[in-house]
Amino acid sequence: ATTVPVTVLGLGPMGQAMGHVLLAAGHPVTVWNRTSARADTLVSAGATPAPDPGSAVASSELVILSLTDYQAMYDILGDHTDALRGRLLVNLSSDTPERTREAADWAGQHGARFLTGGVMTPPPTIGTEGAYVYYSGPRPDFEAHSAALSVIGEPRYVGEDPGLAQLLYQAQLDVFLTGLAGLLHATALAGSGGVSAAEFVPQALETLTGIPAMIEDGDALGTALDARSHPGDLGTTTMMGATADHIAATSAAAGLDLVLPDAVASLYRRAIRAGHGADNWTSLIEVIRAGVL
Template structure:
């Protein structure tokens, strides 16, 4: 990892997240140039020592590492497309939310302008930036990440480079968000079930969170089975047919207690399709066969 030499950094885009990014660089002693369409948003950063560039072109040329955090990729292109050769020889670290397809297209676009490209995903709120628990994924140019790793790590202690395919950071991002929403939906549905019997969600919470420790063990086994790729999926904990019977209990209790059956009915239908494809004696990992085949839905 390259040493933190406090080299100049540029931040383009000063929404709440962009301001947090720039502030983290300033706290670490990096000369930081900022630019935003609405320059008033830079006021606090300027008081902390940032330099407000009058134009995007001047901001880009102020530092070798150019961090962009705008609302969309289209907004990024509106700002950077007119800059001609300003990006040449620089590293563009794009922390704008978008798709893996956009990330790959933007790497080509950046390369045509002589810039090395990193696409990033931030799994944190602005207040977490610079802290040990902030998660940021980067993908794209390995040499660019290695050169600026120490600087990029200032934004979050759990900064991780995931590969040269620039679309990988986005895929990690959305995959983890899917885990979050799946978990939260299940927790809230469970809370609704217990509320029907007068049990508070706060009483349910410690049991739900401790149960996640067991789920982590299941997931660890399933990850190995999925990566093995032999489609055997040994049922070391329970067969998929056993899971299906329990899902039917959840579906029945939801209906009986006057709680929406939409979520358990959806899971019931998914698992039923896996059973119909002959996976009844396999582990829950066999569900990967459905998710990898969109024609099966």
């Protein structure tokens, strides 16, 4: 049961990585890609090339899609919906939760079951320890195929709502992209004083990797955020907000782009205005949750 046939549609870097680890694990793998040459290395490794998307889908009950977005799935399968009946589509492409919910309905209308996934690590990690993938959709379908899915990376099932996997994918990338943008802004700020990126980046990475120690206990932080409890101690909103203002002012004086520091300073200012000055910096989440300027 661990080596069921698998079809992979979409052979970008991610789809190719998945195809290779599935083959290596002994699964019969059928592949199709719009640009057919991208199937070549997988075919050399033992995958079967399908002549068209319909026959690719017909080859396996388990069909994995790895595409740029959900529109690509409609572009590929829109003319082959007859082949979908009885299949389990596992779409590991990026899109909004709303688009993934619509797609689950669309698949259901064609007699297919649907799991949504978000691959959380880059192609070279696929099939190695540390790779993990969020899944949402019908639990029985997830459980029936979790052995094959675990070949790609640790499968983390998050719930029945098909939109949840992509919501969590985006929440994780929110942390990631915001952190990376902050790293670059900080490097430019240091650079305005003549400190080279080569000199500064390793120091900035110390700060980034020091965040978990500063937070100390992620479970406790999560519980406090759920409880909307923000007791002030070492990092009050007023203290952190003053620093955020200084960063914005220094960035302005240096002639740098201000979007990022202004956004952060604005969150602090509004939290203070809402009465959270003496609370912990975590009170910013109340401004974010409130959602309106």
